[in-house]
Amino acid sequence: MSSSVSPLAPKSFEELPQIEGVNFATASAGIKYKGRTDVLLAIMQEGTTVAGVFTKSKCSSAPVDWCKQRIGNGKASALLVNSGNANAFTGKKGAAAVELSADIVAKALGCPEDEVFLASTGVIGEPLPAEKFSGVIDALKDAQGTASWLEAAKAIMTTDTFPKVSSASIDLDGQTVTINGIAKGAGMIAPDMATMLSFIYTDVPVAAPVLQAVLSGQVDGSFNAITVDSDTSTSDTVLLFATGAAASRGVEPINAETDPRIVVVRAALADVMVDLAHQIVRDGEGARKFVEVSVEGAESDGSARKIAMAIANSPLVKTAVAGEDANWGRVVMAVGKAGEPADRDRLAIWFGDVRVAVDGERDPDYSEAAASAVMKEEEIRLRVDLGLGLGTATVWTCDLTKEYVAINGDYRS
Amino acid sequence: MSSSVSPLAPKSFEELPQIEGVNFATASAGIKYKGRTDVLLAIMQEGTTVAGVFTKSKCSSAPVDWCKQRIGNGKASALLVNSGNANAFTGKKGAAAVELSADIVAKALGCPEDEVFLASTGVIGEPLPAEKFSGVIDALKDAQGTASWLEAAKAIMTTDTFPKVSSASIDLDGQTVTINGIAKGAGMIAPDMATMLSFIYTDVPVAAPVLQAVLSGQVDGSFNAITVDSDTSTSDTVLLFATGAAASRGVEPINAETDPRIVVVRAALADVMVDLAHQIVRDGEGARKFVEVSVEGAESDGSARKIAMAIANSPLVKTAVAGEDANWGRVVMAVGKAGEPADRDRLAIWFGDVRVAVDGERDPDYSEAAASAVMKEEEIRLRVDLGLGLGTATVWTCDLTKEYVAINGDYRS
Incomplete structure (x- = not known):
């Protein structure tokens, strides 16, 4: 088990004010x-x-x-x-x-x-x-x-x-x-x-x-x-x-x-x-990246939340983030598996401010260099617009690293 | 990406008979x-x-x-x-x-x-x-x-x-x-x-x-x-x-x-x-162990299946298997999160033929050595009896290893 502090930890810890009682x-x-x-x-x-x-x-x-x-x-x-x-x-x-x-x-x-x-x-x-x-x-x-x-x-x-x-x-x-x-x-x-x-x-x-x-x-x-x-x-x-x-x-x-x-x-x-x-x-076990997943344009907030969680829980999305790989195809996969209303041909996806996919295919202006630069950041925003309605949701996760496996493979023993 | 053949692969590949047409x-x-x-x-x-x-x-x-x-x-x-x-x-x-x-x-x-x-x-x-x-x-x-x-x-x-x-x-x-x-x-x-x-x-x-x-x-x-x-x-x-x-x-x-x-x-x-x-x-990416998850005693086959899949999909269960750790507490966790009918105090769990938990707590005869020996095998049977009804299900999965993360962290690039 690693005993080093997460690289995503706050840079300093301030003492909190007293609470009387x-x-x-x-x-x-x-x-x-x-x-x-x-x-x-x-x-x-x-x-x-x-x-x-x-x-x-x-x-x-x-x-x-x-x-x-x-x-x-x-x-x-x-x-x-x-x-x-x-x-x-x-x-x-x-x-x-x-x-x-x-x-x-x-x-x-x-x-x-x-x-x-x-x-x-x-x-x-x-x-x-x-x-x-x-x-x-x-x-x-x-x-x-x-x-x-x-x-x-x-x-x-x-x-x-x-x-x-x-x-x-x-x-x-x-x-x-x-x-x-x-x-x-x-x-x-x-x-x-x-x-x-x-x-x-x-x-x-x-x-x-x-x-x-x-x-x-x-x-x-x-x-x-x-x-x-x-x-x-x-x-x-x-x-x-x-x-x-x-x-x-x-x-x-x-x-x-x-x-x-x-x-x-x-x-x-x-x-x-x-x-x-x-x-x-x-402080997610083995985390090296903090990821915000926002879904908009869903049929409802509940639907947006399920899709956001499908993305945030996907081992393939999380390992891609760990590998600093702008693999938006795996985001498409995760949207598809959520089982919520989605129209492949209206889907748009952003990594940070870089739109990587639009209208159901790769963005015509897609730049691998720009998308890769986003993935090198410590905090990554991943945004999906379903283009269907007004439902929105935001959830947070971290990447899935070899360190996660190491920590959990020998936690008890 | 690893190019070596999975250790769980068949030992030989036989040619198949012809199919006319x-x-x-x-x-x-x-x-x-x-x-x-x-x-x-x-x-x-x-x-x-x-x-x-x-x-x-x-x-x-x-x-x-x-x-x-x-x-x-x-x-x-x-x-x-x-x-x-x-x-x-x-x-x-x-x-x-x-x-x-x-x-x-x-x-x-x-x-x-x-x-x-x-x-x-x-x-x-x-x-x-x-x-x-x-x-x-x-x-x-x-x-x-x-x-x-x-x-x-x-x-x-x-x-x-x-x-x-x-x-x-x-x-x-x-x-x-x-x-x-x-x-x-x-x-x-x-x-x-x-x-x-x-x-x-x-x-x-x-x-x-x-x-x-x-x-x-x-x-x-x-x-x-x-x-x-x-x-x-x-x-x-x-x-x-x-x-x-x-x-x-x-x-x-x-x-x-x-x-x-x-x-x-x-x-x-x-x-x-x-x-x-x-x-x-x-041939699961990075797999080193083949795992059969059987659930019995559920209220229905459908319920048994959801619980079996919750266990088989749990990263914590899968990393424990990778670490050859008889961590049956994580199986309890996975049963609990499935959202299906379950009574903690009727639950029994086996790793191979070793009953590790019964009546909602560690088996009185629990032997760490016996359970650990099961985990060292290449094929692991994990069995859960919910003690509620007649529903059964069997699903199969593999362990979650660092190699999985390595394979999927740089698949595309």
């Missing part, structure tokens, strides 16, 4: 990894609301089951995340492990078990030694507030080569409020948020049902619009917590979706979620 | 390749019937369009196939090229244009220089009968590392009759017969509608049950020709699907088609 601590419980942190405990102030979106996998992990059963309550006191073991496909042992984990946290913090949210990421099928949390819980409680956002993001990494953080600040009721997020994910990334975890916090007071609506509305355009390898994980989890701490500075609670202030909150949340989603693609 | 010739037209044959002309006796199955791609190639428009007539006099250029996504030039190709063959042989079938395989988007066929057509006509089945199979290869042939003989009305097939395909292989061509001949006299019914019935279990990379080509074509020459030896024509002799014909055809399909997977 939540504190982090990290620890090394030795779940799987040695010499690094592998547990994150976040403690939230009373009244914190929570919303969540989870994997659609039929084989979801034990912590996903735990969270799904409690997300409807809308209340959160703590979040415990471990890396190195996904506690997925672990049967009754898995269910027992989440119960023990929540019990350990609830007892230490004096909060209801149902307000403890859990997430695990790592190997599937190995029993999670949840008793190891007992050994670190007091230290985690005592150390609360000592871990930065960047340190929190580091503790939840698995095959990630860099920690993923993002932040947006907006003005609300004359006060500066903030949305911070962390994420992990590098492989098994596909729509429905394959192996990815993301935890997002805001100090804005938002009622749980509104928080859920806002989160659910932003998932399709961010975490569900990325794909590394079309594989969907058992553990995908996005949790959005609102501590409500800004209320003490005069920010009025948002209790309804009709609140006009929701527009700016939603926009800031979208910025953070799209940024984190992009970072996951930029 | 069809003759082959091959030539080097210089479409793209140098120093090898790239055109195959088959001339069939009068009365030859034909059936076909084609790609479901919305961006099908010009020769696919040509064949689709004529397959309903059920009559065939000639088949012209070229390698090196797919004549796909070539707009009006592509349509003109197939018309010119058919015209050249029809004039030389004195047959109707509508009885000339065409197939092209190779690069997408480059105009096909059909006029080059003029320069070789007379030589092809004069040489008819000089090319063997193996030589015919070689002329249609692209990234294939070995020619694909298969044969079955059966007894019908006291006579030995034969089914011979050739195929090409190595990448862009997926359900709906991604870049693959196969041409199958029999001397049994079969009426065209019956021939079509028999062919259509065998596709799901053979060419549509294989996947190399989940990519579907614009050019997939399977044509089945019945020369009817065995009629002169007293074999009665099969004119209805109710003819009891159809059972043995169908079984022999299935043998040839499954054998050719397996050979395509064995």
Whole structure:
């Protein structure tokens, strides 16, 4: 496995501003990894609301089951995340492990078990030694507030080569409020948020049902619009917590979706979620190129999205990008296999600003040199116009390299 | 690009028996390749019937369009196939090229244009220089009968590392009759017969509608049950020709699907088609392992098939196989992402004869050594029991190696 940082990683990592009402601590419980942190405990102030979106996998992990059963309550006191073991496909042992984990946290913090949210990421099928949390819980409680956002993001990494953080600040009721997020994910990334975890916090007071609506509305355009390898994980989890701490500075609670202030909150949340989603693609296993696939002129947005995903998931398109080969024929192939309405003879394709195909054949002005120059860039925009209707979609992916195969051919062993 | 023969290739290539009523010739037209044959002309006796199955791609190639428009007539006099250029996504030039190709063959042989079938395989988007066929057509006509089945199979290869042939003989009305097939395909292989061509001949006299019914019935279990990379080509074509020459030896024509002799014909055809399909997977780009994925206990056969394909198409499963890693957690992941009915806690998984998971968790008797030994084999059987119903499906794939990425990263350039 390569241990070098992805060439597509951000050039620098800035510390995020504080979010009042939540504190982090990290620890090394030795779940799987040695010499690094592998547990994150976040403690939230009373009244914190929570919303969540989870994997659609039929084989979801034990912590996903735990969270799904409690997300409807809308209340959160703590979040415990471990890396190195996904506690997925672990049967009754898995269910027992989440119960023990929540019990350990609830007892230490004096909060209801149902307000403890859990997430695990790592190997599937190995029993999670949840008793190891007992050994670190007091230290985690005592150390609360000592871990930065960047340190929190580091503790939840698995095959990630860099920690993923993002932040947006907006003005609300004359006060500066903030949305911070962390994420992990590098492989098994596909729509429905394959192996990815993301935890997002805001100090804005938002009622749980509104928080859920806002989160659910932003998932399709961010975490569900990325794909590394079309594989969907058992553990995908996005949790959005609102501590409500800004209320003490005069920010009025948002209790309804009709609140006009929701527009700016939603926009800031979208910025953070799209940024984190992009970072996951930029850390795609073995990735050397960041690819934006835009489809327009489809019969509907849904149809455009299916075609965009067919392109973004095609191993032949992704290997061509890796080879810096302007092989637009493979884009035609991917459009054709999507099974969505398409008229071969109206199709136009661009690599960057270079139109390579139009009216169902190679562009008469096609320049191999110009197209090849685009392919040498680190970020590549690939655009398809179907010429049928007004449907559009944009998704993001990375190239498929030998390094991807190397990383995944000996991950477990 | 690697030029070495796949390690999964058959150890020897046997010449096939003759099929009376069809003759082959091959030539080097210089479409793209140098120093090898790239055109195959088959001339069939009068009365030859034909059936076909084609790609479901919305961006099908010009020769696919040509064949689709004529397959309903059920009559065939000639088949012209070229390698090196797919004549796909070539707009009006592509349509003109197939018309010119058919015209050249029809004039030389004195047959109707509508009885000339065409197939092209190779690069997408480059105009096909059909006029080059003029320069070789007379030589092809004069040489008819000089090319063997193996030589015919070689002329249609692209990234294939070995020619694909298969044969079955059966007894019908006291006579030995034969089914011979050739195929090409190595990448862009997926359900709906991604870049693959196969041409199958029999001397049994079969009426065209019956021939079509028999062919259509065998596709799901053979060419549509294989996947190399989940990519579907614009050019997939399977044509089945019945020369009817065995009629002169007293074999009665099969004119209805109710003819009891159809059972043995169908079984022999299935043998040839499954054998050719397996050979395509064995030549999967970069393949080092042949993988059979069987799903049982699904709610329906269709559901079993979707789950089997989700496993067979998963890059994470395929890279694990490449790495000889008994990573059954990725099989769980693939079952989960298929979106079909599945109960995590009833799932059982076998690698070869080693049960690795049962009742939703690792098998209590799991032996890493035993599972690892299975993964070192060249042929790997992967079996999943969903424990829900009676639905079953079997599909075949290969592993995903660095060589696949290398082959497809610089195929065109």
